[in-house]
Amino acid sequence: MQYVKHLECVLCGKTYPASPTATTCPACGPSGILDVVFDYDAISHREDRDEVIHSTDNGLWRWMPLLPVEPDGPRGPLLPGNTPLVPAPRLAEALGVGRLWLKDEGRAPTASLKDRASAIGVAKALEVGARTVATASTGNAASSLAGACAAAGLRSVIFVPKTAAEGKVAQLLIFGATVFQVQGSYADAFRLATEAIAEQPGWYNRLSGINPYLVEGKKTCGLEIALDLNWKVPDWVVVSVGDGCTVAGIARAFIELKRIGWIDRVPRILGVQAAGSRAIADAFATERYAPGGEDTIADGIAVGEPRNWIKAVTRIKATGGTFTLVTDDEIREAMRLTGRLTGVFAEPAAGAAVAGLQKATVQGIIGKSDSVAVVVSGSGLKDVRRAIEAAGAPLKVQPTIEAVRAALPPMN
Ligand SMILES: *Cc1c(COP(=O)(O)O)cnc(C)c1O
Numbered sequence: 074m075q076y077v078k079h080l081e082c083v084l085c086g087k088t089y090p091a092s093p094t095a096t097t098c099p100a101c102g103p104s105g106i107l108d109v110v111f112d113y114d115a116i117s118h119r120e121d122r123d124e125v126i127h128s129t130d131n132g133l134w135r136w137m138p139l140l141p142v143e144p145d146g147p148r149g150p151l152l153p154g155n156t157p158l159v160p161a162p163r164l165a166e167a168l169g170v171g172r173l174w175l176k177d178e179g180r181a182p183t184a185s186l187k188d189r190a191s192a193i194g195v196a197k198a199l200e201v202g203a204r205t206v207a208t209a210s211t212g213n214a215a216s217s218l219a220g221a222c223a224a225a226g227l228r229s230v231i232f233v234p235k236t237a238a239e240g241k242v243a244q245l246l247i248f249g250a251t252v253f254q255v256q257g258s259y260a261d262a263f264r265l266a267t268e269a270i271a272e273q274p275g276w277y278n279r280l281s282g283i284n285p286y287l288v289e290g291k292k293t294c295g296l297e298i299a300l301d302l303n304w305k306v307p308d309w310v311v312v313s314v315g316d317g318c319t320v321a322g323i324a325r326a327f328i329e330l331k332r333i334g335w336i337d338r339v340p341r342i343l344g345v346q347a348a349g350s351r352a353i354a355d356a357f358a359t360e361r362y363a364p365g366g367e368d369t370i371a372d373g374i375a376v377g378e379p380r381n382w383i384k385a386v387t388r389i390k391a392t393g394g395t396f397t398l399v400t401d402d403e404i405r406e407a408m409r410l411t412g413r414l415t416g417v418f419a420e421p422a423a424g425a426a427v428a429g430l431q432k433a434t435v436q437g438i439i440g441k442s443d444s445v446a447v448v449v450s451g452s453g454l455k456d457v458r459r460a461i462e463a464a465g466a467p468l469k470v471q472p473t474i475e476a477v478r479a480a481l482p483p484m485n
């Protein structure tokens with residue numbers, strides 16, 4: 074919290090002290106999402122980007138000057154961050170872009186980017202001495218919170234929609250969470266969690282969008298992409314979008330790095346939504362928000378009532394970026410292509426980002442010589458059913474070498 078000045082409402086601009094239990098702006102209600110405001114002048118005077126490279130703090134904590142937690146405060150033992158930025162030259166060629174990297178967030182402790190937000194959530198819960206942390210989630214925010222809570226000795230109470238992928242629910246149960254599988258949509262799960270938390274004053278609220286600190290954790294993914302590329306950012310960074318927190322955080326990373334003088338330009342951000350769950354893309358295009366559907370195989374971005382659409386829209390605009398939409402077929406195709414050409418196994422919501430890149434090259438948004446980093450936001454192992462659906466069946470053979478010879482396809 075060295076450099077945190079206060080919290081500021083994205084709607085009315087009113088400011089509030091950065092208390093660990095702050096949620097939304099009391100004057101504006103649930104849409105009044107609060108933004109953490111940092112003292113960038115002080116950071117650029119006192120901090121040095123080389124210190125970050127050599128930081129003794131591990132994982133995402135190396136970004137302490139840009140994080141809303143106490144440098145000496147309590148933290149959970151799980152350590153997100155430092156995921157690999159994998160060069161993907163064969164996928165670059167297949168998609169028709171100049172250079173391409175995949176930020177493989179499937180390598181996080183619980184195998185999704187959400188671990189970056191949960192680490193902040195648990196640090197805040199420990200700061201206030203809460204014993205229980207609660208959230209609603211499409212799946213990954215929940216499994217990451219459950220893992221981080223298990224590591225820190227806290228109880229997690231989780232509300233997931235019935236569409237949550239089995240692998241994610243399995244993680245929740247293994248991590249010992251109290252799991253409510255809501256027989257309804259993610260929007261229903263969110264509402265129910267909000268009501269339950271309101272009745273339990275001792276519970277720490279890790280609801281995406283509502284809690285202003287989480288998105289700052291997601292920001293570290295963008296900060297790392299800049300560091301991984303030795304502060305020479307790509308032309309585009311591609312991020313799939315559900316609630317809008319991830320893309321808002323990643324866009325903010327580059328805007329902040331430019332502001333403190335650690336990079337010299339901000340990459341354009343391409344937000345990707347599923348055609349069946351497109352509320353933020355529509356708000357971007359029309360400047361009017363309306364809730365939408367949750368109809369996609371990409372459960373991680375199936376969000377009908379996104380909480381963070383204002384931050385997502387304004388930040389993507391600030392980078393000169395835009396949105397694209399992808400169908401479930403395009404997502405399956407991108408999952409196969411990514412796996413075959415890079416060895417990175419993407420869950421549907423992560424494959425959506427690759428599909429969005431493919432779409433953007435066809436639409437002429439991203440050019441042939443452009444350099445691109447795609448955030449692969451979660452591991453394909455979380456949703457094996459969808460992966461097999463995308464990739465098809467194995468060759469079934471009788472246990473004889475003749476059967477293998479007969480079935481062996483030509484090398485391509
Ligand atoms: C949550 C999630 C996203 C999108 O993040 P939002 O903050 O909801 O926009 C993308 N991919 C995966 C795998 C996710 O779990």
Ligand SMILES: [Zn+2]
Binds near residue numbers: 084099105
């Ligand atoms: Zn307000």
